[in-house]
Every structure is written in C-alpha cells, then in structure tokens.
Amino acid sequence: MIMLYFFLNILEKPYWAVDSSRHRGWICRGGGGMALNDVHNTVVRGPRISVELRQVYQIYIHLQVSGLISRLVPSKVMWSITMAVSEFVCSITLSLSFFLLIHHPLAFAQPRFAHYICVDGGNNNHTTDGEDYKANLNHLLSTHTSDHQIDYGFYNLSSGIPENRAYVIGLCRGDISADSCRRCLNDSRDLLPLRCPTQNEAIGWYVTCMLRYSNRPILGSMEVSPFVSLSNSVAAPDQAGFTKAARNLIANLIGPASDGDSRLKFAMGNTTLPNLPTIYGLAQCTPDLSRQQCNECLVGALPIIRNCCDGKLGSRVLRPSCNFRYEIYSFIESPLSRSPLPLPPPPPPPLSPVFLPLNRTTHGNAIASTSLRITPLLISSHLYTPFSGNKNGTFIAVALPITLVVVITPMITIYIFVRKTKPKKTDGKKRAGETEEEMTTMGGFLQFDFNIIKMATDEFSDENKVGEGGFGAVYKGKLPNGRIVAVKRLRQASRHGDVEFRNEVVLLSKLHHRNLVKLLGFSLKQNEKLLVYEFLHNGSLHTFIFDPLNRQTFHWTERYNVIQGIVRGLVYLHEDSQINIVHRDLKASNILLDVKMNAKISDFGIARLFTPDRTHDDTSTIIGTYGYMAPEYVRHGHLSSKLDIFSFGVLVLEIVTGRKNNRTDSNNENVRDHLISEARRNWMEGTPLNIVDPSIQVQSEISDEVMKCIRIGLHCVQEKASERPTMTTILLMLNSDLVDFFEPSQPAYFTNTKTPT
Incomplete structure (x- = not known):
C-alpha cells in the first residue's frame, strides 16, 4: 500500500484514463462541493485512470475534511492541515481501490443484487438439522441450473428427508434467453449464501431473475411478503394521468400473465396516450401458482403503487410469488431475439428508497446501507442489466463503495472526536x-x-x-x-x-x-x-384476575405459571439481555396471555435503558401507574430495577387475591394501600391464606406454592429498596424449597389498622 501511495504521488504521467463527459454536476475549487453521483456516473473507458479522477476525489475530500477540521483548530493552520489530510486520504482511497480490484478479479464478474432479504426463523415453525440442511442446500444450489432441458426460466428443486430438506426456487424474467437466465441464477447462487450465511431462508432479486431458498415447503404457495417497492425519483409532469395509465397497463397485463401455463406466467406490453410518454411494462408470477393465485398476487400488489410510486416515471414491485415493472423506456428483451443485448438506454433517474412492510424479521446487513433502504447506486444505469456485458458499470460498483468506505472512515474518526469535545446534552x-x-x-x-x-x-x-x-x-x-x-x-x-x-x-x-x-x-x-x-388470544391478565366470571375459571396452576413467566421475562430484562431495562409500568393490563396462558410482558413505551456500568438513575418525570410505583420513585424520582420488583410484588399479591391494590388518592402517598396492608397484617397474624381468592381451592398440594407467592410478594414491596430481592433470587425462590427466606420487613405504605371492607 505504501509503495502504491508513493507511486501515485511521484508519477507525473497519467496511468488511468477517464471519460468525464457524463459528469452532470459541477466542481468548484474555491468552495462548494460536488455531488457524489457525478463520480457515480463516470464511465471507465480503458485500463488507465487519469489524474482528473484523482483531482475530483481530492477536491471533494478537501471540502468535506475542511468542514470538520475547522471545528478543531484555528483558521490560520486549518488550510495546511486540510490540504495534507485531503491529499493523503485521496491517495490512499485510489490506491486501495486499485489494489483491491487487481487482486480480486471476481469483483469484475459478480454483479450486485438489486435487493435481497435474509429471513430469520422467528415465524418459521419448521425445525431443521442445520448441518444436514446446509449440505442439501449447497447441493441444490450447485446443480439447480444444470438441467439444460429447462429453457423456460423456472427451476424448483428440493433435496433431503423431511427433517432437513432444502427447497430452492429460481425464476427468470420471461423475456430473457436460457443462457442469460442460467448466468443470472448462477450469480445469485454464488452471492446469496454469502449475504445470508446464518439464515435458513433468503431471497435475492437481480434485474432479470430471482433466487429463493428455504427449509420449509415454498412450491405452490402464494406468498406476498416480504416485498420490495422501487420508484423512480423523478415525477411525471401529469402525475395523476401518468399513474392512471401505468396502473391500467399493469392491470391489463395481469390477465395474460395469469393465463400462462405451468412453464411460464408472464406478459409484457406498452401503452401510449396523448401528452404522455410511452410506458413499457411487464407482469409475472412464479408458474407454480394457479391462475387464481397469480391474479390475486398481482392485483394485491397494485395498490402499492399508490403508496410508493404515485406519479413517478418508473416503478418495480417485487413479491416472492409475483412482480411487475413499468418504465418510460424499453427495458424488455424480445424473447424471439437471442442476440447480445445492445448498449443500455439513456440512464433513468436514480430510484428513491422505499421502506419495506415486512411480516418477518430481516437483517439490516441485507444491503450495503445500514437499513433496509433500496440503495440508488445498486440500480443505476450501469447495473440495471447486470448481464449485458457492461464491465464498466461493475467496475464503478465495486470501486466506488470501497473508495467511499476509506474516505468516510477518517471523517467519522474526526467527527467522533469533535462530538466528544462538545458538552453533553441533557439526558x-x-x-x-x-x-x-x-x-x-x-x-x-x-x-x-x-x-x-x-x-x-x-x-x-x-x-x-x-x-x-x-x-x-x-x-x-x-x-x-x-x-x-x-x-x-x-x-x-x-x-x-x-x-x-x-x-x-x-x-x-x-x-x-x-x-x-x-x-x-x-x-x-x-x-x-x-x-x-x-x-394473543386470551388478552390481558387484568381480564382474568379482576373479572368475576373469568376469575372463577382462572385456576391456581395457571396463575402460578403466569407468575413464573413474568419472573423469567423480568430476569431477561434486568440481567440477561444485552441492554439492561427497567420497564417502569408493570401491571396486570400490561401482561398478555397467549392461547396456552403463557405470560408475555408488553408496553415498553416508558421503559428506561441502563448501560452495564449503571444500575440506577434519578428523574424528575414520574411516569407509571399509581399503586404499582415504589415509594423511592414517587417521592424522590430514584429509578432502578427495584421499581419493577416492587411492581411485581404488587402484581403477585393481586394474582393470589384477585383484588386490586387500590389507592383512593393518587396525589397523597400516605393514603393506605388496602391490599398490601391487609396482606402484611394477615402474615403477621399467621393467617395469610385468608387473603387468597375464594375461587382458588387451596388444597394441601398447592398451599406451599400459595404461601411462597404471598411471601415473595411481601418481600418485593418492602419499604427499603435495598431489602427487595433481585429477580434472579425470586426465580430461585420459586424453583426451590431450600431457599432460606428472610422474614419480610414492613412493606411500603403499610397501615397497621384494620381496613373496612
């Protein structure tokens, strides 16, 4: 790298050549800036790039670096520092790009996805033996295009026994040749597992093909999500008229596409209206769908235009089972013509990113950016047809991201330094x-x-x-x-x-x-x-413990299971998750129950995060539900995990008794808490079972569990936060009879007088 750096600096003769005729922006040496897409649109015409590209990068870097350095040093020395940093960064970025491109020839041959998604198994109920599944998947991916009898662009294969079977679907656009189809799917085969190395399910879209694999059956199943929508960033002059014409074109293509056979469900066409450009479009389904399924998939995708692409001069909607596209230029290769593709048409404007509505968890590293946005560079004119033989576009696609990473890294370093020197904002x-x-x-x-x-x-x-x-x-x-x-x-x-x-x-x-x-x-x-x-079909815990009818069928085994579930959830929040969290609003209505009566904690709107080195904080904003809030929080704003533990203690007593911990005046902390006071009084008098919900038949086999829960509840609502147990200790109390229980001290808000009923 050092040798290349000096080589760049001392060599006067340009050793790269650039055609900059397609720069659409402007360059100002004295100030201002240059849009990055000016560099994106530079076309590399030969094996050499001149000093001009180096100057373009250096000017851009200089303008960016100067803005950051000006915050750190006096203006008198800023210019010299800026020039030195700019020169160094520019040389390093060009050197690194050149070095990597020389030593990674696959970069020239491997197009990038227009979009891809890695799908977690959170909603996939299919269990899989990982190693055997991967072996079956690798076998399918390596052979799925080997059958040259398939010339209609649809491949569907599976391999393995049911416990580890892999399923692969490959679909090519209906207008491309069989050779182009195989090339596209082979590129997908090589790239998709690299992008999704740990997921059992993934889907990747190129411009002319889609590859999808899973550990669950996907053939013959219409799936409409996750979907991707891409839109041109330029609006039509007559937006309403253009959108209506485009929608009508796609709507007219849905019928012919749905009428296709088991080999191909594809239709293409165009429309021309007065005062509007000619619109070219296509619609396609995976041919394993029935006519009705294909129609339903495409019709259901039409409304997406209204949300992502209204009035825009181009659009693509990609679903796992169907897709459509329209543009104002002809992007379709005639299926009757198998000659090499001509040079691409004039580039369409860059596409705007559109958020994806998903029903599965996907990974943020699914594309080059840190979120699931469609990166405009990925679908620039040079990459729009990735198999057209345009090596220049691939060069730019590989070189530019590498260059940008190296340019941005020192900027981020300087920026972080600047941020650290600034006064911190209020919490x-x-x-x-x-x-x-x-x-x-x-x-x-x-x-x-x-x-x-x-x-x-x-x-x-x-x-x-x-x-x-x-x-x-x-x-x-x-x-x-x-x-x-x-x-x-x-x-x-x-x-x-x-x-x-x-x-x-x-x-x-x-x-x-x-x-x-x-x-x-x-x-x-x-x-x-x-x-x-x-x-969650059973709603909230509130409806079971406070509703007279539901409470009659809310048996002790279910109540005990709910208490255990809440404990496990709080142990995770307080101790086992990567970030320690205080919920702050733990109450019966925020505990939801699934069909098997398993408890799930909900409503994290006012939760507070704590870094591992902090266990408490003070706040002037008291948020929560009176009756569940700990005294140190109400009185002094002291916030810690002991607040949740107090709330949990109240909740346990409510589950055992079927009664609310009512407080008659939320503004007066001295008003008695009927439930806590009565529970403590009965415990001191040796009659704790008197407070148990009458609908619970306390038999000898459950009396120990009931007593244990009352004791835990009283431990959790003690006045001093330091005397309350941690959630891990509570979990140990629930799961063991050998824990040495301390006698609970006076609870918070305790009133030692009889409470009228």
Missing part, C-alpha cells in the same frame, strides 16, 4: 435523539404500510376493536398473508407521544424472549402512529 434530549436515530436505522425491518394495516383492521372498525385505554384503541387485524395481529392505534393527543412510540419500536426490535410480547412492526403516516404486535 432526556439525548435519549430522544438517539432513539429517533436508531428507529430510522431500523425502519426498514419493521415498518408497515399504513393502508395495509388499515385494510387489515377493516378500517379500524368497532367490530375489530378488542380493547381501549388512555393511549388509544387496540384492534384485531388480518394481514394479507393471513396472519392475525393486534394493532395499537395511538391517539394523536395521547401522552404516549413520539418519544415513547419510538422507544417501544427500538426496544422491542432488540429484545427477543418468549415472555415478552413480539412487536411485528409499526406504521407512521403524518399524525397516525400504529404498533403491530403478535395477537
């Missing part, structure tokens, strides 16, 4: 900003389209409403793939504001435990904020 503002930034990064994983959720809930009809609280209403909904979900629609004036909303999205995307509710996604549209969860 609240900093936390809100960080959460918003994290949510932006994660938006591609979890963001649903608002209209899809609106349709899933029948436009938030009262018939689908399953609950309502201070934050808003909860609706039952059915996604297009048939999955039942719970949708929390926050009121615009709700105290569950933007910060809390983002807090919940970011937190639950990082937390994965069987006793925590699973957040499937969210949706933001102007003032509308939606949270989409897994649907």
Whole structure:
C-alpha cells in the first residue's frame, strides 16, 4: 500500500484514463462541493485512470475534511492541515481501490443484487438439522441450473428427508434467453449464501431473475411478503394521468400473465396516450401458482403503487410469488431475439428508497446501507442489466463503495472526536435523539404500510376493536398473508407521544424472549402512529384476575405459571439481555396471555435503558401507574430495577387475591394501600391464606406454592429498596424449597389498622 501511495504521488504521467463527459454536476475549487453521483456516473473507458479522477476525489475530500477540521483548530493552520489530510486520504482511497480490484478479479464478474432479504426463523415453525440442511442446500444450489432441458426460466428443486430438506426456487424474467437466465441464477447462487450465511431462508432479486431458498415447503404457495417497492425519483409532469395509465397497463397485463401455463406466467406490453410518454411494462408470477393465485398476487400488489410510486416515471414491485415493472423506456428483451443485448438506454433517474412492510424479521446487513433502504447506486444505469456485458458499470460498483468506505472512515474518526469535545446534552434530549436515530436505522425491518394495516383492521372498525385505554384503541387485524395481529392505534393527543412510540419500536426490535410480547412492526403516516404486535388470544391478565366470571375459571396452576413467566421475562430484562431495562409500568393490563396462558410482558413505551456500568438513575418525570410505583420513585424520582420488583410484588399479591391494590388518592402517598396492608397484617397474624381468592381451592398440594407467592410478594414491596430481592433470587425462590427466606420487613405504605371492607 505504501509503495502504491508513493507511486501515485511521484508519477507525473497519467496511468488511468477517464471519460468525464457524463459528469452532470459541477466542481468548484474555491468552495462548494460536488455531488457524489457525478463520480457515480463516470464511465471507465480503458485500463488507465487519469489524474482528473484523482483531482475530483481530492477536491471533494478537501471540502468535506475542511468542514470538520475547522471545528478543531484555528483558521490560520486549518488550510495546511486540510490540504495534507485531503491529499493523503485521496491517495490512499485510489490506491486501495486499485489494489483491491487487481487482486480480486471476481469483483469484475459478480454483479450486485438489486435487493435481497435474509429471513430469520422467528415465524418459521419448521425445525431443521442445520448441518444436514446446509449440505442439501449447497447441493441444490450447485446443480439447480444444470438441467439444460429447462429453457423456460423456472427451476424448483428440493433435496433431503423431511427433517432437513432444502427447497430452492429460481425464476427468470420471461423475456430473457436460457443462457442469460442460467448466468443470472448462477450469480445469485454464488452471492446469496454469502449475504445470508446464518439464515435458513433468503431471497435475492437481480434485474432479470430471482433466487429463493428455504427449509420449509415454498412450491405452490402464494406468498406476498416480504416485498420490495422501487420508484423512480423523478415525477411525471401529469402525475395523476401518468399513474392512471401505468396502473391500467399493469392491470391489463395481469390477465395474460395469469393465463400462462405451468412453464411460464408472464406478459409484457406498452401503452401510449396523448401528452404522455410511452410506458413499457411487464407482469409475472412464479408458474407454480394457479391462475387464481397469480391474479390475486398481482392485483394485491397494485395498490402499492399508490403508496410508493404515485406519479413517478418508473416503478418495480417485487413479491416472492409475483412482480411487475413499468418504465418510460424499453427495458424488455424480445424473447424471439437471442442476440447480445445492445448498449443500455439513456440512464433513468436514480430510484428513491422505499421502506419495506415486512411480516418477518430481516437483517439490516441485507444491503450495503445500514437499513433496509433500496440503495440508488445498486440500480443505476450501469447495473440495471447486470448481464449485458457492461464491465464498466461493475467496475464503478465495486470501486466506488470501497473508495467511499476509506474516505468516510477518517471523517467519522474526526467527527467522533469533535462530538466528544462538545458538552453533553441533557439526558432526556439525548435519549430522544438517539432513539429517533436508531428507529430510522431500523425502519426498514419493521415498518408497515399504513393502508395495509388499515385494510387489515377493516378500517379500524368497532367490530375489530378488542380493547381501549388512555393511549388509544387496540384492534384485531388480518394481514394479507393471513396472519392475525393486534394493532395499537395511538391517539394523536395521547401522552404516549413520539418519544415513547419510538422507544417501544427500538426496544422491542432488540429484545427477543418468549415472555415478552413480539412487536411485528409499526406504521407512521403524518399524525397516525400504529404498533403491530403478535395477537394473543386470551388478552390481558387484568381480564382474568379482576373479572368475576373469568376469575372463577382462572385456576391456581395457571396463575402460578403466569407468575413464573413474568419472573423469567423480568430476569431477561434486568440481567440477561444485552441492554439492561427497567420497564417502569408493570401491571396486570400490561401482561398478555397467549392461547396456552403463557405470560408475555408488553408496553415498553416508558421503559428506561441502563448501560452495564449503571444500575440506577434519578428523574424528575414520574411516569407509571399509581399503586404499582415504589415509594423511592414517587417521592424522590430514584429509578432502578427495584421499581419493577416492587411492581411485581404488587402484581403477585393481586394474582393470589384477585383484588386490586387500590389507592383512593393518587396525589397523597400516605393514603393506605388496602391490599398490601391487609396482606402484611394477615402474615403477621399467621393467617395469610385468608387473603387468597375464594375461587382458588387451596388444597394441601398447592398451599406451599400459595404461601411462597404471598411471601415473595411481601418481600418485593418492602419499604427499603435495598431489602427487595433481585429477580434472579425470586426465580430461585420459586424453583426451590431450600431457599432460606428472610422474614419480610414492613412493606411500603403499610397501615397497621384494620381496613373496612
């Protein structure tokens, strides 16, 4: 690398050649800047690049570096430092790019995906022997295009016994030749496992083909998610007219595509209207679908245009089972012509990124950026037809990202240094900003389209409403793939504001435990904020312990199982997760129950994160539910995991007794807490079973468990936070009879007088 650096600096004769005629931006040596896509659009015409490209990069780097260095050093010395840093960074970036390209010839031959998605097994109920599955998958990928009798662009194979079977589907665009199809799928075969090395399921789209594999049967099954939508960034002059014409074109292609046979379901065409450009389009389904399935898949994809691409001069919608595309230039290769592809047409404007509504967990490293955004560079004109023999586009696609990484790295280093020298923001503002930034990064994983959720809930009809609280209403909904979900629609004036909303999205995307509710996604549209969860058929714990009828059938074994589930969830939050979290609002209505009555903790809108080196904090904002809040939190704003433990103690006593821990005046902390006081008094008098819910038949075989839970509850609500046990200790108490229980001291808010009933 050092040799190349000096070689770049001392050699006067240019050893690269550049055709810069396609630069569409401008360069100013005295100030301003140059758009990066000016460099993106540079076409490499020969094996040599001149000093001009070096100068272009150096000017850009200089302008960026100068802005950062000016914050650190006096203006008198800034210029010399800037020039030195710019020269060094520029030389290193060009040297590194050249070095890597020389030593990695595969980079020239390996196109990049237009998009790909790695799918976790969270929603895949199919269990797989990992090693055997990988062996079967590798065998299929290495041989799936070897059958040259298949010349219609659809490959579907499986291998292995049911326990470790691998399934592969390859689909090529209906207008390309068999050789181009095989080349495309072979490129996908090489690249997709590298991009998704640990996932059993993945899907990758090139411009002319799609490769998909899974450890579950996927042949003959119509699947509409996850989907990708791409739109041109330039709007048509007559947006409404153009969108209507494009939609009509695709709608007219759906019938012919659906009428295809088991070898090909594909249709293409164009339309020309007065005062509008000619629009070219195609529609395609995997031919394993029935006519009805193909029609349903494509018709269901049409509304996506309205949400992502209204009025734009081009669009692609990619679903696992179908796709369509329209442009204002001819991108279709005639199936009757097998001659080499001509040079690509004039480049379309770069495509705008569109968030993906997903119903599965995908990985943020699925593309070059840190979120699931469609990177415009990946589908620039040089890569739009990756098998056209255009090596120049591939060169730029490989060289530029490498160059940008090396350019950005020193900038990030300087930026971090600058940030560290600045005074820290207040805790609240900093936390809100960080959460918003994290949510932006994660938006591609979890963001649903608002209209899809609106349709899933029948436009938030009262018939689908399953609950309502201070934050808003909860609706039952059915996604297009048939999955039942719970949708929390926050009121615009709700105290569950933007910060809390983002807090919940970011937190639950990082937390994965069987006793925590699973957040499937969210949706933001102007003032509308939606949270989409897994649907839990039995609702909240509140409806079981406080409803007179439900309480009669809420047996002790189920109650004990719920208590154990809450404990496991809190152990994970406090001690086992990568980030330590205090929930702050643990109560019966925030414990949800699945069909097997397993407990899942929900509602993380006001949760607080703690770094491993911090165990407590102080706050001036007291948020939560009175009756569940610890005294040190109410009085002094002391916040720690002991707050959750106090809330858990109250909750355990409520589960055992079937009664609420009512407080008659939320503004007066001296008002007696009936349940805690009565539980403590009966414990001291040796009659703890007197407080047990009468619907529980306390037999000898369960009396020890009931007594244990009452004792744990009283331990957790002690006045001094230091005397409350940790959740790990509580778990040990539940699972062992050998734990030496200390006698609980006076609980918080204890009143030593009889309470009228």
